[in-house]
Amino acid sequence: MTTTEWGWLLYCLLITTISFIHLLRIDYWWVRIWDFPHTQLAALAAIGLSGWLFFVHDYRWPHWLAPAGVTAAMLYQAWLFWPYTPFHRRQVIRQRYPKGSQPVKDDPNSLLLMTANVLMTNTQCPKVLALAREHKPDLIMLLETNETWKRQLEPLEADYPYRILCPLENTYGMLFYSKLPFKDHELRFLVEDDIPSIRVDLELRSGHILHFYGVHPQPPSPTEHYRSTERDAELVLVGREARKQTGPVLVAGDLNDVAWSHTTRLFQRISGLLDPRVGRGLYSTFHAEYFFLRWPLDHVFVSHHFRLRTLRRLPACGSDHFPILLGLTYNPDPKRADDIPEPEGDDLEEAREIVEKSREGY
Incomplete structure (x- = not known):
């Protein structure tokens, strides 16, 4: 040769x-x-x-x-x-409204979420504030936020009276803002002492209770963590909790994992949650600056109680991640319960081993 x-x-x-x-x-x-x-x-x-x-x-x-x-x-x-791809059957069906109606204004079951990994060293906070003012989401979750970001985002507090603020200097801070009242909430460190997550029970305008989970585990990389076990364990733990809930559930955040990975698919089968991107597109959010190195790293998973109003990747705001805007309507259909992902094969045993290994710390 x-x-x-x-x-x-x-x-x-x-x-x-x-x-x-x-x-x-x-x-x-x-x-x-x-x-x-x-x-x-x-x-x-x-x-x-x-x-x-x-x-x-x-x-x-x-x-x-x-x-x-x-x-x-x-x-x-x-x-x-x-x-x-558009050729695949959609996991989350679209919400339809009669012509001439004002869906968001008229529907007390509507919900709009904006989530973004803002990059802690990013100095373009006004762009994030502008996106929030333009879209007026009911919920905002911002990741990689420190004390500087918390101070610069104080203008949001007038419109978002319910908040969980956990600024950190290790790139894993979380700031959560809500127009919807909390019925219960908890800031947690499920796997690692310096990696927070949130659990919030929110009351929709219709009175229904939404179980919300916000996550941002560490990725496996030479600069972050030498293995994926802790990331995988956090997703398994949240997935188990989500499966136990009888009401609507929403899980959002930078999972530091891609939509097609074994871990993310395991999370869906453990949690029973649906991916609104299925049948619609990748909605790749990272890396915002390099189109040739881009994949879906930021996720929102929902229970079968919801229908989709909107799903958009918003313009870049100075971060290496694009923000995501998701609009949902609580509109449960008993027939959709048959579409809930279920554990397969040795999924439950694998999930148990992942959690045990993360606790052993080797």
Whole structure:
């Protein structure tokens, strides 16, 4: 083989390997990090297949493994992306209103949420305030907020009398603002002593109680945490709680995990919650500055009690994340209860092991 052919062979084998390595149930960051860039890996696999077909003409054993591998990688990526295309059945159906009605004003079961990881070092707070004033959400959850952000966001407090404010200097601070009254609320540190999450029971204008969870666990990365176990455990714990609730549930935040990962899909099956992006699009929120390194990192999951009014990725506000705006209507349909994700195979055992391992701390 020529040097060019050897180069394409090694390239194809590398792309194939990192396309599937995340299937190993190893929680170290250097494996889990490959959960994220599957859109990019699909493009790299397509380049590898094109390069092989154009430059290489040797299909003898074992050389044919290169085009076979990148073709399998592309098909696998397509399987991962398929749920987030308009051709897939939607998990959360759209709320319809009669013509001429004013849905938000007239419907006491309506709810509008804005959530954003604002990036602690970001100095463009006025842009965040402008988005809040433009869209007037009922709930605002902002992540990576410290004391500086808390002070600069004080103008929100006049319109949001109910608040949970936990500014931190470790990039895991949370600020939660609500126009809806709290019936119960709790600031928690479920897995790690310096990583907060929130649990709030809110009263909709119709009087129904909404169970809200806000989360922002640590990602597996060389600069954050060497393994994914603590992140996965927090999602499992929240998922278990969500499953036990009989009323409407909403879970939101920067999960530091992508929509198609094994952990996120496990969370859905444990929690029974639905993803409004399914059947609509990826709504990739990170990285806001680099379109070629972008994936869906910020999530909102809802129970079957809700129908979707709006789902939008808002303009960038100086952070490395785009904000998300979600409009819901509490409109339960008993038939939709049949669509609740259920645990499969050894899901419950895997969830138990994840939580136990996080508590052992090794």
